[in-house]
Amino acid sequence: MSAEVHGDYFWTFDLAATDHVVRRRALARHQALVAAAREGLRGWNAPEAIALYRRxxxxxxxxxxxxxxxxxxxxxxxxxxxxxxxxxxxxxxxxWGVPESRMHSPWATKDVLLRRFERGGLPEGTRPDIAELVLSALRRPYRCKDWMYARLVPRLDPSFLDRVAALTTADEPLVRLRAQFVLEAAESPERRVTRVSWQRWLSGSS
Known part of the structure; x- marks a missing residue:
């Protein structure tokens, strides 16, 4: 896909719009495209249908x-x-996760993206948004693959840890534990963050 078609996807930013009407319109467009690709799987060859979905x-x-x-x-x-x-x-x-919005596991895509950001670094201009995503993952009830956000903290400015530290006084015990885990991981970069180390910390058996 060439850079010339970059503008064809500006509408997708409305999928996360705060305006309900704008967001629902974008969601309807996205889901119609997914439905067309699904229909293609039944009516013509699968590679073309999948290409439609991905394109x-x-x-x-x-x-x-x-x-x-x-x-x-x-x-x-x-x-x-x-x-x-x-x-x-x-x-x-x-x-995001409803079946009408996807043709395969969205968690797998989330996993691949977080691994790419961890290994390849954060492209210019993405750090502020990634910082907010990390904080969101620390504050909310756990979702699949959220532990991987902790791996992105070393890619952020060191001052970001001040924002994490502020969560160690949160009312919710799990939020405090997650923040403490991130701070501990930042102090011991030689210890790789894994799903197991994350779970052990939260269970108090680290």
């Missing part, structure tokens, strides 16, 4: 980002859509 929905720019090489111009062009996908899940998880 015309939010998965088009997300996959282009994942296919790009870290630190090149293409990555920076498509990174906002990768962040958008994660923000859509953070702010409107039901609309």
């Amino acid at each position: 015309r929905t939010i998965h088009g720019p997300v996959n282009t980002f994942l296919d790009s090489a870290p630190h090149d111009g293409t990555e920076a062009l498509w990174a906002p859509f990768a962040v958008l996908y994660l923000r859509w899940e953070a702010d409107y998880p039901t609309e």
Whole structure:
């Protein structure tokens, strides 16, 4: 997918719009495209149907980002859509995860994106949004793959830890524990954050 079609996906930002009418319109468009791709699976060959899904929905720019090489111009062009996908899940998880919005596991895409940001770094301009996503994951009830946000903290400015530290006095005990885990991980970068280490910390057996 070339940079020339970048503008074709601006409408996808409305999937995470705060305006209910705007968001519902974008969601209807997205789900209609998903439905068309599903219908294609039944009526014509699967590769073309899957290509339609990946080309015309939010998965088009997300996959282009994942296919790009870290630190090149293409990555920076498509990174906002990768962040958008994660923000859509953070702010409107039901609309994001409902079967009508997808053709495969959205958690797998979330996993791949978080791994890419961890290993490839945070493209220019994405750090403020990633910081907010990390804080959101620490504050809310746990969702699949949320533990992976802790791996992105070293990619953020060191001053971000002050915002994490502020959560150690939160009313919710699990929020305090998650924040403490992130701070502990930041102090011991040689210890890789894993799902097991995250779960052990929260269970008090670290």
